[in-house]
Amino acid sequence: MHSRVAAVKVPRTHNRCRVTGSSGRRKEGRESERQRPNMSRRVFTSTVLLLLVVTMCCGTGAAATDNGASTPGTSPEKYFDWRDEKSDETLSSLRVPSLVEMNGGVFAVAEAEFTEAGKSGFTGIASELLKLADQESKELGTAQVKTQVLVECPAENKNCASHSEVSAVSQSKKKVHVSRPTTVVQGSDIHMLAGTYSFEVTEGVDQTAAAAKWGLLVASGNVSTEGSDKRIYWNDAYVIPWTYFEKQHESLTRLIGGGGSGIKMKDGTLVLPVEGTKDGKAVSLIIYTATESGKLSKGMSAGGCRVPSVVEWKDKLIMMTACDDGRRRVYESGDKGDSWTEALGTLSRVWSNKHEGHEWGVRSGFTTATIEGRDVMLVTLPVHSKKEKNGKNNEKGVLHLWLTDNTHIVDIGPVSGEGDDAAASSLLYKSAEGEENKEGLIALYEKRKDGGGQSLGMVSVLLTEQLQRVKKVLTTWREVDDRVSKLCLTSRATVSKSTDTACTTDKITDGLVGFLSGKFSDNTWRDEYLGVNATVKGNDGGAEMTDNGVQFHGAWAEWPVGAQGENRLYHFANHKFTLLATLSVHNLPRGDTSIPLMGVRLDGGKKLMELSYDSQNKWRVLCSDGTTKKLKSTWATETQYQVAIVPQNGTQGSVYVDGQRVCGSAQRGLEATELQEISHFYIGGDGGSAGGQGYVSVTVRNVLLYNRPLTFSGPDAEVEKDVASPAGAVSRTKTGDEMKAEGKPATTQQVPAASSSHAVGEAAGDGGTVRGSGLLPLVLLLGLWGFAAL
Incomplete structure (x- = not known):
């Protein structure tokens, strides 16, 4: 039977590219295997695939005729063919998972690692139709998966003659190492991008001495679909030599597939993530193609960021990478990769990237879905836990599913099998279409051997229970949004009828990440959006639930940012945020002391900003430059006040009391060292003076955390002269003009400007702009004042 193949002619002296076709018979494999169906001979199955390779390698869009002839100054044509594995080739492991949906079925695709008697290992492509209807999870058996190996045909036999014909004459063949397959579906075709190199397999030739040539497959x-045995057959194959990519990116020295799944955008563009090497460091970027051209993106991630995963989100591309600094950086692009902006305001650096020992990071499962009428992103990543085993730490990766709408993030829970050490993963969501195609969420992940190292195999999981929990979380988000929107109705201020200033449901909840209100028990103040909970500390019984909040008696709550640990859902707070609360003080503190009400503590214990009150009924505000301001106005017991802490851009911030701003002109000097990251917010006290005064009582209600800075409609507050800063505040520099942050060196990179309000780098001071709109509405919170965007 004939397979469909394509060939590339590699020019030596000038920039010409030839695309030709050749036919080759199926190589002998397992005797029991059915022959693949007859397929017509043609150059490429897909016009899109042809355009991709021709445009990228030639830049002319011209294809040669199918004559296989060489021209002066060029090397011989190169031809490739797929064959099934042979009986003396043993499939030892599977890695780099990918999922594709075709004709109602879901197929697993993976890199297959082979061993061959007396020879070094090599790789091919494995695939299997997943049948998960009768069981929740299934390990892919190396004996059951269908595998194919790519070979380069001998120069004198462009048609890749059968094994029996080849053995009759003396000629060398080359297997082609195919690594990190990246797949995407278009119509009835499955396209794959992978890194490749070919090596000699001639008898007696030392493998280490064989010439290796890198390219992109x-x-x-x-x-x-013949009979009941469905399988993927790889047909066309085109190897683009690395030299062609050097013309597009002279700074890159290598390019390979990113692994996993690519995407088809709403406009028909196919996008495949790839990984390159620049200045000795890994970088992430994309290859994309539409009906008229194919292109390697101009922009790329920061150095040290690898194994990219890509999704389309609201007319943008979002790329998740695993970086050498131990975090997963997420990038946004609105121009198909010409430029990338790190999404520091939302998802970037939320998740950790284990990069010690045998691994530099594993690729995440990353996909989008519309569930219960809401657009969401789904992520699978391993969470590492250390458990004692035989007196030693035994750290394994437990694969977790995460849900996000690019604002809220919820850990849905573990999905890998008990005891499995999970690594790289892939996700696929199937929407319900008709009676036969049922809704489903499927994960495919690498299962490692004990102690790490190479992947032992691949496990598929039908996430039925987790999908139901996703739906429950989405229901909760809608209910909480509705409750928060009703806070506007209690306002005693006048509400403007203008749509730009009205307090509306979508405006008050835009960028709202966390909400602490009436869910409190067992010293845990639970986030209504099911994200990060706050923990009450201090006196036993020093906190009790009240209407929409908590009353503290010598206790306080800590809401973690960096203190959350491996995965930090509120990492955005290190760049921009607004923390709002309604509070009331029930009695005066004793002596000449002040009691913290709400503040921000950095890693290492220093305070960044704080609002406190003293025994003279005065408010005190610790500003971001380390000074403390005492307001001229006084506070009264048993009276509700609305307060907010709004730092931004790492150097400036304000505190608001009933809409009146304090610290508006305070600037924090960095002295070549960026701001130390935030450990946690503290509410109702800070563990210091309040913790020793159990008689002091304060009630905090409706705490809202936004991922964007907001300013309020009131005037600047009148203040007295500066007073002594509290212990643990950020210290001044020697000049007294700027403040120094004590802590570790900067890890936050500078990023270009972006139009999204959720990406760091907005137009100067435009932190409150939402998707290009002008002014935000007045958001009237519990009745005393409103706030508007900068």
Whole structure:
């Protein structure tokens, strides 16, 4: 039977590219295997695939005729063919998972690692139709998966003659190492991008001495539907030599597939993540193609960021990477990768990237879905836990599913099998279409051997229970949004009828990440959006639930940011945030002391900003430059006040009391060292003076955390002269003009400007702009004042 193949002619002296076709018979594999169906011979199955390789390698869009002839000054044509594995080739492991949906079925695709008697290992492509209806999870058996190996045909036999014909004459063949397959579906075709190199397999030739040539494989395949045995057959194969990419990115020295799944955008563009090497460091970028061209993106991630995953989100591309600094950086692009902006205001650096020992990071499962009418992103990543085993720490990766709408993030829970050490993963969501195609969420993940190292195998999981929990979380988000929107109705201020200033449901909840209100028990103040909970500390019984809040008696609550640990859902707070609360003080503190009400503590214990009150009924505000301001106005017991802490850009911040601003002109000097990261917010006290005064009582209600800075409509507050800063505040520099942050060196990179309000780098001071709109509405919170965007 004939397979469909394509060939590339590699020019030596000038920039010419030839695309030709050749036919080759299926190589002998397992005797029991059914022959693949007859397929017509043609150059490429997909016009998109052809455009991708021709445009990228040639820049002319021209294809040669199918004559296989060489021209002066060029090397011989190179031809490739797929064959099934042979009986003396042993499939030892599977890695780099990918999921594709085709004709109602879901197929697992992975890199297959082979061993061959007396020879070094090599790789091919494995695939299997997943049948999960009768069981929740299934390990892919190396004996059951369908595997194919790519070979480069001998120069004198462009058609890749059969094994029996080849053995009759003396000629060398080359297997082609195919690594990190990246797949995407278009119509009836499955396209694959992978890194490749070919090496000699001639008898007697030392493998280490064989010449290796790197390139990028573009392949196409489809599903055979004959009988009940469905499988993927890879047909077309095109190897683009690395030299062609050097013309597009002279700074790159290598390019390979990113692994996992690519995407088809709403406009028909196919996008595949790839990983390159620049200045000795890994970088992440994309290759994309539409009906008229194919292109390697101009922009790329920061150095040290690898194994990218890509999704489309609200007309933008979002790329998640695993970086050498131990965090997963997430980038946004509105121009198909010409430029990338790190999404520091939302998802970037939320998740950790284990990069010690045998691994530099594993690729995440990353996909989008519309569930219960709401657009969401779903992420699978390993969470590492250390458990004692035989007196030693035994750290394994437990794969977790995460849900986000690019504002809220919820850990849905573990999905990998008990005891499995999970690594790289892939996710696929199937929407319900008709009676036969049922809704489903499927994960495919690498299962490592004990102690790490190479992947032992691949496990598929049908996430039925987790999908139901996702729906419950979405229901909760809608209910909480509705409750928060009703806070506007209690306002005693006048509400403007203008749509730009009205307190509306969508405006008050835009950028709202966390909400602490009436869910408190067992010293845990629970986030209504099911994200990060606050923990009450201090005196036993020093906190009790009240209407929409908590009353503290010598206790306080800590709401973690960096203190959350491995995964930090509120990492955005290190760049921009607004923390709002309604509070009331029930009695005066004793002596000449002040009691903290709400503040921000950095890693290492220093305070960044704080609001406190003293025994003279005065408010005190610790500003971001380390000075403390005492307000001229006084506070009264048993009276509700609305307060807010709003730092931004790492150097400036304000505190608001009933809409009146304090610290508006305070600037924090960095002295070549960026701001130390935030450990946690403290509410109702700070563990210091309040903790020793159990008689002091304060009630805090409706605490809202936004991922964007807001300013309020009131005037600047009148203040007295500066007073002594509290112990533990950020210290001044020697000049007294700027403040120094004590802590570790900067890890936050500078990023370009972006139009999204959720990406760091907005137009100067435009932190409150929402998706290009002008002014935000007045958000009237519990009745005393409103706030508007900068």
